[in-house]
Amino acid sequence: MCGGRTPRAANGPGKDNRGGDTMAQAIGKEGIDLISGSVPKAMALFAIPTLGSSVLQSLNGSVNAIWVGRFLGENALAATTNGNIVMFLLISFVFGFGMAATILVGQAAGRRDDDAARRVMGTALGTIVPLGIVIAGVGWVAAPWLLDVLGTPEPALDLALAYLRVIFVAMPATLTFTLTMMALRGTGDSLTPLWFMGLSVAVDIVVNPVLILGLGPVPALGIAGSGLATVIANGVALIGIYVTIYRRGSVLALRGRDLRHLIPAGDILRAMITKGLPIGLQMIVISTASLTMLTLINREGVITAAAYGATQQLWTYVQMPAMALSAAASAMAAQNIGAGQWDRVSLVTKWGIGFNFALTGTTIAVLTLFDRHALILFLGADSPAVPIGRHIQLMATWGYLFFGVAQVLFGTMRSNGYVIAPLLVMVVSMYPVRLGFAFGLYPVLGEDALWLSFPAGMVATALMAAWLHRRGTWRKGSVMPAGEAARQGCADRDCGSVDGAGTDLAPATGYRQIAAE
Template sequence: MKRIQRVDLIDGPILPALLSFAFPILLSNIFQQLYNTSDVMIVGRFLGQKSLAAVGATSAIFDLIVGFAVGVGNGMSIIIARNYGAKNEDQLRKSVATTAIIGCILSLFVIFIGAVGLYPLLQFLGTPSAIVSQSYLYIATIVNGVAVTFAYNLCAGLLRAVGDSLAALYFLIIAAILNILLDLYFITQLHLGVQSAGIATIIAQSFSALLCFFYIRKKVPFLLPSRTDFVWNQKLYQDLISQGLTMGLMSSIVSIGTVILQSAINMLGMTIISAQISARRIMSFALLPMTAISSSMTTFTSQNFGAKQFRRIQQGVKQACLLSLLWSVFVAILLFFTSPFLTSLISGSTNPNLIANASLYLQISSCFYPVLGCLLILGNSLQGIGRKLTPLISSFIELTGKILFVLLIIPHTGYIGVILCEPLIWVPMTLQLWFTYHKASHQLLASSTSTIP
């Protein structure tokens, strides 16, 4: 098998390899965030706070849909990375073929669920009646284009699985710029309203997915299956579905908890909704280096697991946690001083209540970023070595915690309860993952013939 990866994750110094591999992922994540953040900025400036709240009221549902697609793509790419690390080209192509079939089926399933339950869900979440119709138009557009989201994340996942984290970046940059231009054109020239933000996002992602596919066909054709690779293999389907759905469900369970939390936020009024969506967009950018490192650990641990380099996995996790810790301390200090300015920049608002509430959210939650960094790295690393159940349990801990906050704490504390909800839940989640990882790493080191549990 021809090795095309620009970064060797199996041999050589770990830290330079991690940084080199993670940097294109970081840039990709930045431009991925620009998809929805540009929607927020442009909608807030040209359509006003009411439309901004309409987009914000759907943010948890948006994260649920996109998170599921990304999780499934990343999960199935773990199997592909493992086959690549083991230099099993035949199994690699069959894995890609099976991944494509599963992606198509899941896309149809999500579209069906959205058609049946999306509007009732917005009503159940207590979306204010003044914005519920706008919210539905925006999020329905995203749901109907979910196949595009699956397609891009599956193609990007293939490239990252074989160590190429750079190629998809170029296509994503072009698509992000296209998304901004389409947002401006649809809103300011065609006057399509808040729905135009969703349409622009889907068109831009379609373009990115097509570019990614044609690159794979031209540069790394060994990833593309032939007709004979589309065969029924029960074990392969089980491995890919279990790994993909585990990560997809893990992300979805977290997002379901966020959806439930969104219902409490929606009850606090449009100003709080707008403050929350602005703060979370800023937080998403602040966490990008941490998420890039944690994403790179999935491929790092998968390839080294396939190559049976278990001590290297342990060293990589330690170095990734240190990198994440350093960044989280820096960004916590930065957000403490710059939150008001960043909130005004993102939201386009001068409302002092909106700015104050968004700033308070960022200043408090950022103190817990060191915990979150370890949580992300441990969860992705455990997935990479085949420990699928443990991160899923961690997600259930988060879901349970959010339900308890919504039912028992937020009704008495208001917005401060919303702010503290996720940071306080990160602590037990991280402890649970750390104890499991500590045990798993010692088991791997004990035997060079370890298999996936």
């Protein structure tokens, strides 16, 4: 028999040598069975908690923006806009890394391979935690340079520096928390991330005004207090989610011999980098394009920059259904690919697009009707930025309907390790299309060229994503089915042998195949 551990068959279906919960039991207890039953029902049950997590996260950012904008003024709001874009750029990397973990954990779940899931989790944590510490240190030193590159308006510069440096301090906890939530979703558990995102938001909302305004014995920290509240909230939520993972006996909990997986395994790390880096680069492409757009918007003055910052808060809500459905498509497709059920993968894509039209379309319609009321929350009723924000919203928000289509298609394709072509699509849609539109038509349309460039890029992304999906090359497997992988491994070596470290090689076979693609 392959591998140095007792195989699953010896313990019955879905059992491992460790005792405790199996992957199948963990899905039933903590998550959703994504490989059987109704596809739309499973997608709804998975996507709703994911959407709830996004709503809470965006609500947190919105409430913080309200505190900052109403109590510290428009310069402070513009400062947080610049700082948050830098934070998004940094989180982009862990998003790609975390999505690779989601895919690998999801395919392990489909194969009912618990040890493979723990190997992925250990490697992910053993990489992202020290990396987060390095980012925090380098970011603190480089913050003034970053803000200078952004062309941050002079009135907001000192505020932006104070805010950004505290945000960098929060990076290790923020990145680890994000990675853990994504890995849990790979097992089919989208509910636990919701609870602890809720905890993070609750702590942040309560602590934010205390630190900003200096309530009670706490000194007033101003904009730095907003950043410090994020540090505290993420730390509390991170501790809570890991206490829960271990108390439940989650398949991702590392105990005893499994702690050795915290030393990154070369084969899994290569797979994560090979597949995660292009996914992260997609986000970085979006971020760098946004940074370039922000430099153009900053030239229009602090009022326009504040209006754009408030509009961005609204856009986070508009894009949430698409991002939740994309995450659901990735997790569901990954598990069904692991289980060899390609007919369900096609259904996942179709239902994801259908849900997008319903949910994103409704969100856009509601926002269009109540945009003034929403903007006033961030800017105040008498702010001159309100009419500018309304104009931005009306010109650009409709494009998110196409953004949602692209995200569902990308979510399905990346579940099988198809990540390079989607990256190229993002490069084309963000640079030649969006920035080309903004720069090229600015002399003709003025500021409207900036706002219309957003839907122009989204429509282009959706059209190219549909073409890639229809071509079908993404279906050519990047991961060997479990049975084939095991047979191939036994054919290539004396079954029962172990590597020099004493770990079995069978669970890694599929990951080597991914990395080699």
